[in-house]
Amino acid sequence: VRARVMQVDHSPDVTYEDIGGLDDQLQEVRETVEMPLDRPEMFEEVGINPPSGVLLYGPPGTGKTMLAKAVANQTNASFIKMAGSELVHKFIGEGAKLVRDLFEVARENEPAVIFIDEIDAIASKRTDSKTSGDAEVQRTMMQLLSEMDGFDERGDIRIIAATNRFDMLDEAILRPGRFDRLIEVPKPEADGREIIFKIHTRNMNVSDDVDFHELAETAVDASGADIKAVCTEAGMFAIRDDRTEVYRQDFVDAWEKIRLDNDEDVGSSL
Numbered sequence: 298v299r300a301r302v303m304q305v306d307h308s309p310d311v312t313y314e315d316i317g318g319l320d321d322q323l324q325e326v327r328e329t330v331e332m333p334l335d336r337p338e339m340f341e342e343v344g345i346n347p348p349s350g351v352l353l354y355g356p357p358g359t360g361k362t363m364l365a366k367a368v369a370n371q372t373n374a375s376f377i378k379m380a381g382s383e384l385v386h387k388f389i390g391e392g393a394k395l396v397r398d399l400f401e402v403a404r405e406n407e408p409a410v411i412f413i414d415e416i417d418a419i420a421s422k423r424t425d426s427k428t429s430g431d432a433e434v435q436r437t438m439m440q441l442l443s444e445m446d447g448f449d450e451r452g453d454i455r456i457i458a459a460t461n462r463f464d465m466l467d468e469a470i471l472r473p474g475r476f477d478r479l480i481e482v483p484k485p486e487a488d489g490r491e492i493i494f495k496i497h498t499r500n501m502n503v504s505d506d507v508d509f510h511e512l513a514e515t516a517v518d519a520s521g522a523d524i525k526a527v528c529t530e531a532g533m534f535a536i537r538d539d540r541t542e543v544y545r546q547d548f549v550d551a552w553e554k555i556r557l558d559n560d561e562d563v564g565s566s567l
């Protein structure tokens with residue numbers, strides 16, 4: 298069970314250069330996660346504890362997982378990922394034990410960055426206490442809180458959690474000493490989108506007629522993940538046309554396709 302929910306990655310390959318448009322967020326993550334891992338003596342000498350847990354919140358596909366991976370890479374820490382939804386939905390009755398295992402695995406792999414994606418799945422405000430499985434979710438969350446309260450903040454383990462549903466979170470996990478550093482990771486503005494387009498076309502054979510500024514202006518409301526999908530799709534359009542060079546029109550067509558796919562997703566969830 299452990300192996301199926303926990304992914305331990307000893308050298309995640311994401312670097313800070315792979316992340317576009319999140320300079321402020323990156324700065325904060327570096328201060329709160331990288332500094333305590335790299336220079337714990339600074340915190341000791343100043344006499345403060347670094348934040349225990351950092352919470353990244355924002356829409357899907359905006360780079361939250363990337364930020365966590367990049368900081369693990371930069372500090373040569375293992376990256377241990379677990380999804381909140383898997384904790385409680387896949388292995389009913391195992392949630393609390395899995396949380397204990399998670400911290401044990403982290404201690405075995407120090408220095409380590411623990412990344413808990415979809416934290417809302419185990420830390421939502423309780424709306425209906427009669428819902429089946431609710432007690433289980435509650436136990437899982439209590440275990441997480443107790444692991445966080447119990448561990449030495451100056452140790453070599455940092456915790457990053459992520460959610461798309463900040464409004465749903467139980468306040469207990471936001472108390473001081475827990476996830477008390479909140480970092481919003483929004484969808485990129487036009488400038489950010491341009492940088493992200495450039496990042497994802499770094500290895501592509503792109504024609505001179507492609508104007509990244511124009512692409513970024515067009516791709517209103519796109520997330521980083523959408524932009525990556527547009528770049529791949531543009532490449533596919535070129536291949537379908539038996540070309541190895543990707544034209545401006547391929548990107549335009551790709552954006553249209555991704556945009557329509559996204560709209561369909563929205564429609565079907567209503």
Ligand code: ATP
Binds near residue numbers: 461521
């Ligand atoms: P979710 O909330 O759905 O888990 P997330 O915010 O963790 O999403 P990531 O997994 O980090 O999103 O991003 C998905 C992919 O989208 C990345 O692997 C990357 O290719 C691309 N991407 C997202 N945001 C950015 C960004 N800011 N810069 C560059 N690429 C990005």
